[in-house]
Amino acid sequence: MPIPSHQRYVTTVPIYKRQPSLSEARSLLQLRLLEVENVTLACPEVLDLSEYFNLWPELQIQRYASKHFVSVQSYNDLAISPSFYVPFVDQYDYLLISQLDTFLLSNQIRGFCNQGYDYFGAP
Structure with missing residues (x-):
């Protein structure tokens, strides 16, 4: 079943440094290669x-206040805060957080969106 056109998703990639490492650059370019949206x-x-x-x-x-990117804890606090999601709420139905220490092998994002879960990932 295809995802309805109004159910769009955004893929956020948290970054905090000016220069990505080689593996981080490859992770980002893999999203492009697999045609991950937004x-x-x-x-x-x-x-x-x-x-x-x-x-x-x-x-x-x-962009977010720099104070949210000084430690793992400050980023985690942002990621569980409504202020992280507010900029996307009027445009998107789903939000994927893709860290640059991952490497996406296939784009099955729409399939996961079709399942209707409000959270899918590690506990």
Whole structure:
């Protein structure tokens, strides 16, 4: 069953450093190769994104206060906060968080969206 057109998804990629490592760049480019939709960098408000745009000029950006990217705990606090999701709520029905320490092997995102779960991932 295809996902209804109004059920769109955004793929957020949290980043906090100016230069991605080689494996991080490959992870990001894999999303592009697999035609993952609406890829949006979630990043500190002052981060220079030139290197990421060199890899993928069509990336979208959502900036947050820099205080959310100083530690794993500060990022985790952001990720469970409504303020992380508010910028997307009027445009998208689903939000995927794709960390750059992962490598997507196939794009089955729409299939997961069709299952209707409000959370799918590690506990």
